[in-house]
Amino acid sequence: MAFSGTERRRAEEIVARYPQSRSATLPLLFMVQDRDGWVTPQGIEDVAEFLGLTPAVVLGTCSFYTMFKLSPVGRLVVSVCTNVSCLVNGGPQLHEHLRREYARSDDVFIEEVECLAACDRAPALQINYDFHGPLTGEQAVDLIERHRSGELTARTISGTATGGEV
Numbered sequence: 001m002a003f004s005g006t007e008r009r010r011a012e013e014i015v016a017r018y019p020q021s022r023s024a025t026l027p028l029l030f031m032v033q034d035r036d037g038w039v040t041p042q043g044i045e046d047v048a049e050f051l052g053l054t055p056a057v058v059l060g061t062c063s064f065y066t067m068f069k070l071s072p073v074g075r076l077v078v079s080v081c082t083n084v085s086c087l088v089n090g091g092p093q094l095h096e097h098l099r100r101e102y103a104r105s106d107d108v109f110i111e112e113v114e115c116l117a118a119c120d121r122a123p124a125l126q127i128n129y130d131f132h133g134p135l136t137g138e139q140a141v142d143l144i145e146r147h148r149s150g151e152l153t154a155r156t157i158s159g160t161a162t163g164g165e166v
């Protein structure tokens with residue numbers, strides 16, 4: 001599978017923004033991540049083929065960045081900060097609370113992250129890269145459930161509103 005006609009046109013628009021096509025590697029990876037729900041081996045192949053790179057080069061770039069998911073993560077990525085400001089304001093406890101709450105969930109992925117640059121909201125978290133905080137464990141679960149039910153609209157797991165490059 002290569003890019004569809006629509007994807008190819010979008011990829012061409014993205015590449016046109018850069019002096020060198022390989023500079024479009026990250027936005028194209030976001031595009032395939034939103035298409036497939038994670039960066040699949042096929043997504044790596046598609047980006048590599050389009051840019052004239054080897055899959056190993058694309059995978060090497062992709063694996064450096066934590067915002068690219070190389071295995072399925074579900075629909076909601078919840079990033080909980082446990083760095084200094086959040087550490088002293090309950091970030092680790094918030095992370096552990098959510099980790100246990102969603103341990104068996106297929107659609108909510110809980111991850112521990114470094115400083116989100118939202119220290120004034122400590123303990124802070126992001127849901128698909130939207131900032132929230134400060135939150136207790138119960139407030140965080142309530143917020144996640146409102147996204148899960150559709151009451152609140154989440155961005156894609158790449159942080160875009162509708163899918164596609166960031």
Ligand code: FES
Nearest residue numbers: 081085086116118
């Ligand atoms: S330490 Fe948590 S957002 Fe900065």
